[in-house]
Amino acid sequence: MSKDLNIDWSNLGFSYIKTDYRYISHWKDGKWDDGILTQDNMVTISEASTSLHYGQECFEGLKAYRRKDGKIQLFRPDQNANRMANTCKRILMPEVPVEKFIDACKQVVKANEAYVAPYGTGATLYLRPYVIGVGNNIGVKAAPEYIFSVFCVPVGPYFKGGMTPVNFVVSDYDRAAPNGTGNIKVGGNYAASLLPHEIAAKQNFADCIYLDPATHTKIDEVGSANFIGITKDNKVITPKSPSILPSITRRSLIHLAKEYLHLETEEREVFIDNLDEFKEAGACGTAAVISPIGGIQYKDKFHVFYSETQAGPIIKELYETLIGIQFGDIKAPEGWIYEI
Numbered sequence: 001m002s003k004d005l006n007i008d009w010s011n012l013g014f015s016y017i018k019t020d021y022r023y024i025s026h027w028k029d030g031k032w033d034d035g036i037l038t039q040d041n042m043v044t045i046s047e048a049s050t051s052l053h054y055g056q057e058c059f060e061g062l063k064a065y066r067r068k069d070g071k072i073q074l075f076r077p078d079q080n081a082n083r084m085a086n087t088c089k090r091i092l093m094p095e096v097p098v099e100k101f102i103d104a105c106k107q108v109v110k111a112n113e114a115y116v117a118p119y120g121t122g123a124t125l126y127l128r129p130y131v132i133g134v135g136n137n138i139g140v141k142a143a144p145e146y147i148f149s150v151f152c153v154p155v156g157p158y159f160k161g162g163m164t165p166v167n168f169v170v171s172d173y174d175r176a177a178p179n180g181t182g183n184i185k186v187g188g189n190y191a192a193s194l195l196p197h198e199i200a201a202k203q204n205f206a207d208c209i210y211l212d213p214a215t216h217t218k219i220d221e222v223g224s225a226n227f228i229g230i231t232k233d234n235k236v237i238t239p240k241s242p243s244i245l246p247s248i249t250r251r252s253l254i255h256l257a258k259e260y261l262h263l264e265t266e267e268r269e270v271f272i273d274n275l276d277e278f279k280e281a282g283a284c285g286t287a288a289v290i291s292p293i294g295g296i297q298y299k300d301k302f303h304v305f306y307s308e309t310q311a312g313p314i315i316k317e318l319y320e321t322l323i324g325i326q327f328g329d330i331k332a333p334e335g336w337i338y339e340i
């Protein structure tokens with residue numbers, strides 16, 4: 001590391017810090033330009049941009065990890081690229097080609113290498129790619145121009161000193177509609193989640209659980225993470241629903257459960273009034289990997305899974321295996337790791 005940043009790596013949270021460089025590329029007249037790295041963290045756009053008025057924007061989140069040998073690696077950036085392309089298609093934005101997306105991420109990590117925490121601190125470099133509709137437009141229609149950008153922020157380890165289970169409450173609100181935009185990563189889903197989150201937080205819950213918007217009987221999402229449950233006969237279950245964001249962490253954990261832990265896995269409906277079928281549960285996503293779920297409040301009943309103070313053994317093992325791969329300590333499945 002060439003630069004002394006004076007960052008207390010073990011006490012970093014999840015807050016914005018201006019790093020040195022971000023990547024920015026413009027789409028106009030049917031094509032993306034080559035993109036550049038810039039030190040300017042301000043984005044100046046038309047007051048009539050569709051991203052400001054009609055929510056024509058999307059984002060992604062992934063991390064760069066420092067290995068024991070000092071090298072840096074990205075975890076499955078192609079999966080984020082594919083998900084973002086899928087999101088763009090749904091809201092009529094031009095897709096960012098997978099190679100361009102990965103190249104932009106690599107450029108940003110390289111240019112901000114000093115912000116990738118030393119191995120062993122648990123901290124990582126969080127990358128935030130996004131696409132926004134810009135240009136002059138007032139009617140409800142797709143924008144004439146777009147910006148694709150990637151910036152990065154060093155973030156702390158989610159669990160400092162052991163995994164602590166957290167509790168959730170089932171919300172009466174929906175974050176998305178049955179055939180809406182729940183399965184893509186658009187800002188509108190997150191705007192819709194701010195109030196339910198605040199209500200849950202005021203009641204001392206970590207976040208809220210969203211049920212499927214069509215019947216309100218099945219678990220869809222756990223805040224901004226996917227649900228994962230371990231049945232009494234050690235099956236790893238994840239909910240199947242068209243309004244869930246397809247989590248890359250969840251997909252990875254299912255693979256590891258099968259191939260590394262030799263457990264059975266199943267994607268199927270998870271009924272909120274049948275939580276007794278699970279002995280352990282967790283919320284999975286890029287930020288936490290897996291947060292063990294202590295308990296879930298549903299109407300007037302509080303259901304406790306493994307324990308309110310300790311993570312269960314299978315959730316713990318899944319967590320250790322995935323972070324082992326992400327930090328380069330465990331051999332990854334073919335194609336998961338992109339070295340910088």
Ligand SMILES: Cc1ncc(COP(=O)(O)O)c(C=O)c1O
Pocket residue numbers: 061221223224225226245246247248249250284285286287
């Ligand atoms: C709504 C929602 N669900 C699930 C996830 C987890 O997805 P991933 O594992 O790809 O980070 C996220 C985070 O991106 C999210 O925002």
